[in-house]
Amino acid sequence: MDDPVLLTGAGGRVGGAILDGLADEYDWRLLYHSQPATEPDAEFLVGDVTDAELMAEACEGVGAVIHLAGDPRPDAPWDSVLANNIDGTKVLYDAAVEAGVERFVFASSNHAVGHYETDRKPDLYRADDDFRLDGTELPRPGNFYGVSKAAGETLGRFYHDEHGIKVCNVRIGNLTEGHPPVDYERGQAMWLSHRDCAHLHARTLEADYEYEIVYGISDNDRKYYSIERAKAVLGYEPMDNSADFDGRERVADGN
Numbered sequence: 001m002d003d004p005v006l007l008t009g010a011g012g013r014v015g016g017a018i019l020d021g022l023a024d025e026y027d028w029r030l031l032y033h034s035q036p037a038t039e040p041d042a043e044f045l046v047g048d049v050t051d052a053e054l055m056a057e058a059c060e061g062v063g064a065v066i067h068l069a070g071d072p073r074p075d076a077p078w079d080s081v082l083a084n085n086i087d088g089t090k091v092l093y094d095a096a097v098e099a100g101v102e103r104f105v106f107a108s109s110n111h112a113v114g115h116y117e118t119d120r121k122p123d124l125y126r127a128d129d130d131f132r133l134d135g136t137e138l139p140r141p142g143n144f145y146g147v148s149k150a151a152g153e154t155l156g157r158f159y160h161d162e163h164g165i166k167v168c169n170v171r172i173g174n175l176t177e178g179h180p181p182v183d184y185e186r187g188q189a190m191w192l193s194h195r196d197c198a199h200l201h202a203r204t205l206e207a208d209y210e211y212e213i214v215y216g217i218s219d220n221d222r223k224y225y226s227i228e229r230a231k232a233v234l235g236y237e238p239m240d241n242s243a244d245f246d247g248r249e250r251v252a253d254g255n
């Protein structure tokens with residue numbers, strides 16, 4: 001991707017992981033919700049994704065959008081996900097299509113499919129369980145936040161079919177820095193390390209696809225999300241595995 005890349009939610013956790021790994025790799029245009037504490041090294045804007053005029057400005061001349069901005073709380077109330085996640089994504093898609101943006105990468109979530117776990121937990125969190133979701137299944141959100149992520153994926157389906165924009169929905173697992181979640185089997189099964197997060201998003205900017213739903217987790221021994229689609233379509237080559245950690249300590253380097 002030679003053209004500038006718009007990164008919304010740049011000041012958040014996922015945005016930090018992407019910029020840590022890829023700051024020098026792309027010509028970034030960053031969207032912050034409020035004025036960042038330190039001056040970013042890249043071009044930036046401040047405002048809300050529901051602001052259509054600002055999103056038109058944000059999308060002008062960009063080749064790709066990585067859309068992270070939104071309310072990330074699994075227990076977020078309906079009013080918040082409706083405005084920040086659903087309406088914000090729709091406003092940004094409109095601006096991207098109008099500006100002729102080539103591809104749109106959407107931060108979806110494990111919570112879009114949370115209810116597949118209901119009758120299978122805790123077994124599916126364990127390494128010897130071979131149940132896998134692969135992205136072809138229908139959404140089964142476990143909360144309104146998950147509903148908003150399923151809605152974002154469906155908006156992408158519409159804008160792809162209607163306008164031809166390339167869309168990659170990444171159902172992100174649980175991003176934590178340095179080590180997987182401690183004493184949390186679900187989190188270890190869906191851990192996404194910072195470097196795998198950055199690499200995966202680089203692949204979403206480089207690979208050839210039309211409309212995709214992939215899972216964004218590291219290559220954990222415990223897993224119930226398949227990463228085969230991300231490997232095959234995007235060329236994702238994760239480096240980390242939550243099984244290599246004992247609590248906060250890396251005790252092996254299996255991958």
Ligand SMILES: NC(=O)C1=CN([C@@H]2O[C@H](COP(=O)(O)OP(=O)(O)OC[C@H]3O[C@@H](n4cnc5c(N)ncnc54)[C@H](O)[C@@H]3O)[C@@H](O)[C@H]2O)C=CC1
Binds near residue numbers: 049050067071073172
């Ligand atoms: N951190 C994780 O493990 C996961 C994150 N995700 C998704 O990834 C995205 C980023 O998540 P995090 O970085 O963890 O959250 P975060 O809260 O650290 O970052 C989100 C950023 O978006 C901004 N934002 C929120 N509403 C906005 C609006 N209306 N307009 C402009 N900016 C707005 C916030 O100010 C914040 O800087 C979210 O869409 C979240 O749902 C999905 C699955 C897992």
Ligand SMILES: O=C1O[C@H](COP(=O)(O)O)[C@@H](O)[C@H](O)[C@H]1O
Binds near residue numbers: 074
């Ligand atoms: O989508 C998200 O998922 C992760 C993992 O969910 P959790 O319920 O196991 O914590 C969550 O940490 C993150 O905040 C959220 O945006």
